[in-house]
Amino acid sequence: MGEPAGIGAEVAAKAWAALREIPGPGFVFLGDADVFDGVPVARIETPEQATAAFPTAxxxxxxxxxxxxxxxxLDPANAAAVIASIENAxxxxxxxxxxxxxxxPIQKSVLTGTGFPHPGHTEFLHALxxxxxxxxxMLASEELRVVPVTIHEALASAIARLTPGLIVETARITHDALVRDFGIAAPRLAIAGLNPHAGEAGTMGREDIEIVAPAVAELQRLGIDARGPLPPDTMFTAKARPRMDVAICLYHDQALIPIKTLDMDGGVNVTLGLSIIRTSPDHGTALDIAGQGLADPSSLLAALRLAEQLAARRSF
Known part of the structure; x- marks a missing residue:
């Protein structure tokens, strides 16, 4: 259900209204049934009952x-229910x-204020x-897939933490997920450089020579189709994108700026490295517009559709 004071229930209701007409992937909402006003709700006892209920409620x-x-x-009193919703799912x-x-989307500040030990959804899901x-x-859309090696940390800290081993580990987890869940037999990985022009042969920093290039060489030694370090300012162009299945980027904004520019509404957050399929809309709780009927369900719809596609490739 995400943060109860945000737009989670609103986009879930709008997604249900859209998918029952198409029809699309059915889903069950884990949370409080009383938060829905003006929407027919079926209080089911088991998830197996969702398919029959979905066309009408x-x-x-x-x-x-x-x-x-x-x-x-925000109300910390509801933090325990938010956490339980994730655990139950x-x-x-x-x-x-x-x-x-x-x-x-969850509001991490509310959860951490009650003693929640994880930085966010992703880390909690990995613990479970x-x-x-x-x-x-991974952020995925029809136009582009990107994976940041470092995520929610200051840029200086992210650069200091970069090592060939960290890049290789991230790329290998990504490669395995593309094979298993996305059905790509031989994924093509484009590895971004860190500095302008990927360092310009060391004239603009040696990180690309000493950190990124050894990682690419190791990936190639492992039989993974990896190229780089590539100049970040040209690797996302319309001509370059068809030559890769994913862009491995070195810090948060290097990955998220291009995909959000290309497809803000269709971007989906996918957590790799889990024993289950997990996707999420690529937006926050939107507290500023909550309760006003303005929330756009496009990203949640994209997350539901991608989850269905990925789940179809796994056997349960």
């Missing part, structure tokens, strides 16, 4: 909140009772359902 596995949510107003996916988990040494975040 939004299926909900009801889990009451401690406090009635107010749009845009993962448990259902691990048991094979649902094909995937699609998470609405690990299959790789660490989770890897």
């Amino acid at each position: 939004l299926p909900v596995l009801h889990a009451p909140l401690a406090a009635r949510p107010r749009p845009g107003v 993962v448990a259902l996916a691990q048991a094979g009772r649902v094909g995937a988990v699609v998470t609405c 359902a690990p299959v790789a040494p660490r989770p890897v975040m």
